Amino acid sequence: MSTREIRYLQVGTHAVGNRLLDPSQRTVQADPERANALTCGHRACQGCGEALGARYVVDAALRATGGRLVAVNATGCLEVFSTPYPESSWQLPWLHSLFGNAPAVATGVAAALRARGLDDVRVLAQGGDGGTVDIGFGCLSGMFERNDDVLYVCYDNQGYMNTGVQRSGATPPAARTATTEAVGPHPGNPFGQGKDVPRIAMAHGIPYVATATVADLRDLEAKVERAMAIRGARYLHVLVPCPLGWGTPSNLTIRIARMATQSGLFPVFEARDGEVTGVTPIRQRVPVEDYLRPQRRFAHLFSHPSGAEALDRIRASAEANIRRYGLLDEEDRP
Amino acid sequence: MSVRQMEGARAVAETVAACRPQVVCAYPITPQTHIVEGLGALVKTGTLAPCEFVNVESEFAAMSVAIGASAAGARAYTATASQGLLFMTEALYNASGMGLPIVMTVANRAIGAPINIWNDHSDAMSQRDSGWIQLYAETNQEAMDLHPQAFRLAEELSVPVMVCMDGFVLTHAFEALEVPDQAAVDAFLPPFEPRQVLDPDAPLTIGAMVGPEAFTEVRYLAFHRQREALTRIPEIAGEFRAAFGRDSGGLLHTYRCEDATTVVLAMGSVLGTLKDAVDGLRDDGERIGVVGLTSFRPFPMDAVREALGAAERVIVLERAFSVGVGGIVSANVHMALAGLDQRYHTVIAGLGGRAITGRSLRAMLLDAIGGRLDPLVFLDLDRGLVDRELERVRGHRRSGPAAENILRDLGIVAGGPHR
Numbered sequence: 001m002s003t004r005e006i007r008y009l010q011v012g013t014h015a016v017g018n019r020l021l022d023p024s025q026r027t028v029q030a031d032p033e034r035a036n037a038l039t040c041g042h043r044a045c046q047g048c049g050e051a052l053g054a055r056y057v058v059d060a061a062l063r064a065t066g067g068r069l070v071a072v073n074a075t076g077c078l079e080v081f082s083t084p085y086p087e088s089s090w091q092l093p094w095l096h097s098l099f100g101n102a103p104a105v106a107t108g109v110a111a112a113l114r115a116r117g118l119d120d121v122r123v124l125a126q127g128g129d130g131g132t133v134d135i136g137f138g139c140l141s142g143m144f145e146r147n148d149d150v151l152y153v154c155y156d157n158q159g160y161m162n163t164g165v166q167r168s169g170a171t172p173p174a175a176r177t178a179t180t181e182a183v184g185p186h187p188g189n190p191f192g193q194g195k196d197v198p199r200i201a202m203a204h205g206i207p208y209v210a211t212a213t214v215a216d217l218r219d220l221e222a223k224v225e226r227a228m229a230i231r232g233a234r235y236l237h238v239l240v241p242c243p244l245g246w247g248t249p250s251n252l253t254i255r256i257a258r259m260a261t262q263s264g265l266f267p268v269f270e271a272r273d274g275e276v277t278g279v280t281p282i283r284q285r286v287p288v289e290d291y292l293r294p295q296r297r298f299a300h301l302f303s304h305p306s307g308a309e310a311l312d313r314i315r316a317s318a319e320a321n322i323r324r325y326g327l328l329d330e331e332d333r334p
Numbered sequence: 335m336s337v338r339q340m341e342g343a344r345a346v347a348e349t350v351a352a353c354r355p356q357v358v359c360a361y362p363i364t365p366q367t368h369i370v371e372g373l374g375a376l377v378k379t380g381t382l383a384p385c386e387f388v389n390v391e392s393e394f395a396a397m398s399v400a401i402g403a404s405a406a407g408a409r410a411y412t413a414t415a416s417q418g419l420l421f422m423t424e425a426l427y428n429a430s431g432m433g434l435p436i437v438m439t440v441a442n443r444a445i446g447a448p449i450n451i452w453n454d455h456s457d458a459m460s461q462r463d464s465g466w467i468q469l470y471a472e473t474n475q476e477a478m479d480l481h482p483q484a485f486r487l488a489e490e491l492s493v494p495v496m497v498c499m500d501g502f503v504l505t506h507a508f509e510a511l512e513v514p515d516q517a518a519v520d521a522f523l524p525p526f527e528p529r530q531v532l533d534p535d536a537p538l539t540i541g542a543m544v545g546p547e548a549f550t551e552v553r554y555l556a557f558h559r560q561r562e563a564l565t566r567i568p569e570i571a572g573e574f575r576a577a578f579g580r581d582s583g584g585l586l587h588t589y590r591c592e593d594a595t596t597v598v599l600a601m602g603s604v605l606g607t608l609k610d611a612v613d614g615l616r617d618d619g620e621r622i623g624v625v626g627l628t629s630f631r632p633f634p635m636d637a638v639r640e641a642l643g644a645a646e647r648v649i650v651l652e653r654a655f656s657v658g659v660g661g662i663v664s665a666n667v668h669m670a671l672a673g674l675d676q677r678y679h680t681v682i683a684g685l686g687g688r689a690i691t692g693r694s695l696r697a698m699l700l701d702a703i704g705g706r707l708d709p710l711v712f713l714d715l716d717r718g719l720v721d722r723e724l725e726r727v728r729g730h731r732r733s734g735p736a737a738e739n740i741l742r743d744l745g746i747v748a749g750g751p752h753r
Contacts, residue, residue, distance in 0.1 A: 003521060070532045072402065074539075080543055088539035093532035095405050096541030097428050101398035104390065108357060108402025108410070111386035114358035115408050121534055139398060235560030 028060045028221050035062040035091060037071075042089040043081040047250025049214045049240030049257060050078055050155040056214075057153050062092060062220040064228035065122045070095070070109055074102035074127030074136055078155060093113040100135035102127045103143035106150040114149075122228060123149065129156040129170035133197045137169075140197075144204035144233045151227045151234045152198065157242035165245040169195050172265070173317075174310045175297045177245070182300040191313055201235040201268065202274045208234040209271040214241070215258035216268070219280065223270065239266050247296020249330070259291035262316030267325045279325045288314050342474035342651060343505040345513055346413075346439060349371025349478040353437075353485050353518040355411035356526075357403035359388045359396040364451045365416040365501035366441035369416035370413055386400050393418035397436075405540055406432040407531040411486065415501055416443035419457045423464070426494075429552075430556065432541060433529065435495075438466075442653075443501040444686040445575025448737040452687020453501040455602065455654040458630075459662050463554050467495040467563055467585065468631040470601040471472065474504050474511055476628075479582030482514060482523050483570050490566060491559045492529050499611070500603040502687070514578060533634045548618040560632040567629050575673040585634040588641050590616060591623030594705055597642050599667060600651040601623040604683070604690050608651065630663065638670040649679045649702055651690075651713075659715065660710045683713035683743035719743055 018026045028034050028054040037058040044051035062069050073079045073096045082089040083096065097105045106125035113121045118318040125143075127136060132154035143150055159177050160166040167177040173191040176182040180189040180271045205228050220238060227234040241257050242251040261280065265288060268280035289311065292298040301307040301314075322328050340348075350358075351399050358377065360370035369539060377387040386403075390396045403410040414422065419440055429436050440458050444450040458468055469484060471477035477706055479501035479684040498594045499505060499558040514522075530540055544552055564585065571583035581587075589609050600608055605626045617621050625641045629633075642648050648671065650664040659665070660682035679702055694714050701707040719740055726733040733739070 068534050070406065070534065083539055083542035085548060088542055090539050091537060093537045094539045094541075095402065095532055095536055097398060097401050097432075098424055101394060101401075101425060104395040104398035105402035105405075107388060107390075107395075108359070108399035108404075109406040110397065110402075111357045111388055112403040112406035112408030112410070115384045115386045115403075116406075117384070136390060139395050142395055145391075146389070312363045330506040 002102075026125065027218055028063050029056060029217070031063075034068065035059045037062055037091045037250070039089050039091055041085060041087065044077070045244055045250070047243040047253045048077075049242060049253045050157060050252070051081070052127065052217075053155050053214045053220065053238045053240045054078055056217050056220050057224050057236070058092065058124065058127070060224035060227055061122070061124050061151065064225045068121045070113075070121060070123050072097070072102050072106040072109060072123065072125040074125075074131030075099035076128040076131050078126065078128065080162055099131055101139050102131060102136055103150065103152055104139040106152065107143050107146070107148040111150045122151075124151050124153065126155065128161070129154060129158060130160045130168045132156075133169045133195055141200075144201060144206050147206060147232045148183040149231050149233070151224070151236065153236045153238060155238050155240045157240050157245060159242070159245050161242045161245040169193075170197070174301055174314065176300065177297070182304070186306055187295070187300040187304055188310075191310075197238045198235065198271075201237075202271050202276075204233070205274045206233040206235065207231075207273055210235075211237045211266070211268050212237070213239040213257040213261055213266060213268065215225045215254050215261060216280070219268070242243060245297070247299070248294055251292060256291070256294065259286050262286045263288045263291040263315070265291060265328055266323045267321045267327060269325050276325065279327060281329070282322070285328065288318050335501070337510050340511050341368060341505075342477065342507050342509070343368030343441070344372045344497070345474055345478050345479060345511040346481065346505075347376065348497070348513045349481050350439070352514055352516050353411075353482055353523055354409065354525075355385060355437075356383070356408035357386045357388065357389050357400065357410045359399040359410075359412045361390050361393050361396045361414070361418065363393070363415050365443055365453075365505045366413045366415040366418070366439065368505060369439055369441070371514045383693045384415070393422040397422035397429060399745055400436045400438075401421050401425060401429050401432070401434055404429070404436050404528075405432070405530070405532055406525070406529050407528045407533075409489075409526040410434075411438065413439040413441065415441040415686055416445055416451075416457045419461060420445060423461065425463040426461055426466060429494045433556075433559070435485075435492055435494050435526075437484045437488055437497065439477075439481070439498050440498045441501040441505045441657070442498050449503035450686040451501075453653070454685045454687065455498070455504050455652065456685075458496060458498045459654040461496070462662070465560075466631065467560065467629070469495065469567075469628055470630060471497065471499045471504065472587070472603060472605045472626050472628075474499070474507060474509060475580065476582045477504055478511065478513065479574060479578065482519050483574055483583045485523050487563060487566055487569050489526055491563055492557050493556075493563065499696040502734060518577055520677070522574065532605045555589055564629075564634055570617055583628060585637045586641060587626040587628065589624040589626065591625065594621050594623035594645055595620045596620070596647040596649065597625055597645040598628070598651055598699070599627055599638075599642065599663070601627045601630060601663065602653065604651065604653065607690055607692050608695060610693050611699060614692075614696060615699060615703075622699065622703070627663070630666075633666045633670070635670040638667060642667070642671060643674055645676060645680070647677045647702060649681055649699070649707075651681045651683055653684045655682045679707050679709055679711065681711045683711050688714065697730055
């Protein structure tokens with residue numbers, strides 16, 4: 001997509017209204033002809049970041065492929081809330097197999113389409129962070145290293161929300177989950193654990209890796225569009241707040257996601273062939289406390305004696321992200 | 335068609351290639367590996383085309399790739415053994431639960447611990463309830479011939495099929511084999527026409543969640559399809575015989591069972607040695623016969639009852655067992671023979687590649703005929719070795735790992751017995 005400068009910001013959201021753009025540059029969701037691939041009637045919670053993210057991702061991928069798309073889904077919230085038998089919210093061919101094998105199933109779909117001469121049909125695989133960074137990680141890495149023609153999208157809500165909010169390898173330090181309770185001398189998830197799968201994906205040298213959030217849905221759509229223009233293994237890691245698991249009001253999903261980026265805790269970037277090629281700079285930096293305080297999973301940081309030290313470590317990790325990805329101009333640095 | 339001197343695994347690879355699989359996923363595990371190596375070469379040279387050969391990172395991925403490929407309308411194939419079969423267990427149930435007609439060769443091998451690469455049936459037996467049809471080959475020629483039949487059966491019924499062949503004994507044996515002719519296979523096996531397929535022009539949701547309101551019915555349908563297979567397996571074997579002139583497959587084979595008062599049932603390559611032993615006993619005037627079971631899942635209750643019902647004594651010889659119970663095949667045979675007045679023996683033999691010799695079989699069968707055979711027997715068990723280890727266990731709390739102790743007793747591990 002081409003870009004042009006528009007000197008207008010909506011108050012608060014920093015988003016540009018569609019009406020200021022050429023029709024060709026407007027969002028997929030603004031198009032009355034959009035696929036609406038994850039249609040109404042599903043059982044997602046109010047304010048679910050994953051449902052929002054998935055609808056934008058799949059619709060954008062459908063537009064990019066002219067509707068020639070097959071989706072493979074890992075077990076998890078997205079699968080459960082979208083397909084309560086005998087109903088399905090999916091308006092595209094959709095396959096769910098297991099929790100830990102979505103990338104491999106997608107490889108199989110892509111192989112079958114190639115063998116059948118259906119090269120125009122593309123494959124999207126999707127799962128939550130548990131299905132991606134933990135139980136499906138072996139299959140994900142295999143799909144990456146073979147450079148199979150699959151776009152894999154991880155909707156990261158930082159825990160096993162479908163099973164009742166347990167810790168995953170994507171749960172941030174200090175977060176309370178049902179298996180990292182806010183008790184004892186060091187409440188919440190331990191520091192020094194977890195994995196950064198976007199960087200691991202880059203280490204495979206695959207053609208496209210990007211992160212995004214539901215706070216910037218146009219960016220999310222654009223990344224899906226760019227990913228679908230490329231053949232080979234591609235990875236998109238989308239931060240999707242979970243009101244249930246994070247303990248946030250359902251009307252704050254977008255704002256929380258934005259503060260994750262504006263605090264430096266969730267860097268938004270794009271990488272080609274293992275090299276970072278673009279970052280979304282922080283526009284209005286917020287202290288990490290502003291991001292953490294509205295979330296009940298971090299409440300102990302503001303009441304427990306260990307909270308101050310934990311906050312220092314979280315601030316340091318935001319600083320490290322800002323340095324690594326260059327998220328701030330020098331003059332904006334504190 | 336021509337007869338060539340070739341390795342069993344290579345012959346299976348060429349036969350599978352003649353079935354025109356469109357996606358083959360490969361992960362190495364002994365003793366299966368030569369099969370996927372053979373297929374990989376056939377794809378790379380273009381002999382097998384169009385076909386995507388995918389080198390996956392695990393057996394779990396192999397079955398998962400096959401699931402995706404089958405759901406996207408491709409004929410999908412893989413092969414595995416032993417630990418590999420266990421590693422793909424979750425996906426095996428998923429493939430059968432969704433009714434995806436994948437065909438897989440299992441080169442039967444023991445399961446560890448202790449790790450052991452040699453032949454027995456514990457791997458496939460562990461998956462007897464996975465919803466896959468399981469066909470056991472007696473010979474390499476039958477292992478080959480079962481593959482076109484397996485694809486026919488799988489695709490007609492939408493049920494995945496395992497072709498089980500004994501590791502090493504068959505896979506690595508070189509003998510004169512006849513690879514089915516491509517044109518004949520094409521005539522026997524029509525192109526895959528999926529019952530369900532991921533198609534952008536007709537979007538389907540496959541793999542939805544099903545609750546108590548319909549789960550029983552979905553599972554019953556799987557049961558029903560395997561019952562249908564009981565009819566189709568012999569019919570397809572008949573069509574194969576008509577097309578290829580060979581008697582391969584079917585539910586079971588009988589050998590010298592006419593007027594037999596003692597009948598031995600077994601599966602796989604041991605049937606050859608068993609038939610030799612039975613020939614010897616027949617020469618001595620004993621009324622003894624053999625039933626070779628090809629279809630273990632579905633289990634042919636009626637055919638087994640018909641084949642064994644007239645015998646006074648039934649011996650089930652099996653290369654696996656259920657720890658804490660005993661025979662696995664036997665338990666199924668007993669169900670088939672319920673209510674009959676017969677003597678039953680379960681003989682566990684050939685575990686982890688131990689040779690089942692004609693001499694041991696003959697002695698065991700004579701014991702059975704003479705009324706001296708126990709109901710449950712571990713053939714050629716070295717009781718002395720077992721007793722020495724049991725003694726160690728009684729003597730010391732920290733007696734150490736049993737497997738290593740026994741290897742020391744045998745002198746295979748240097749250093750003498752532990753303590």
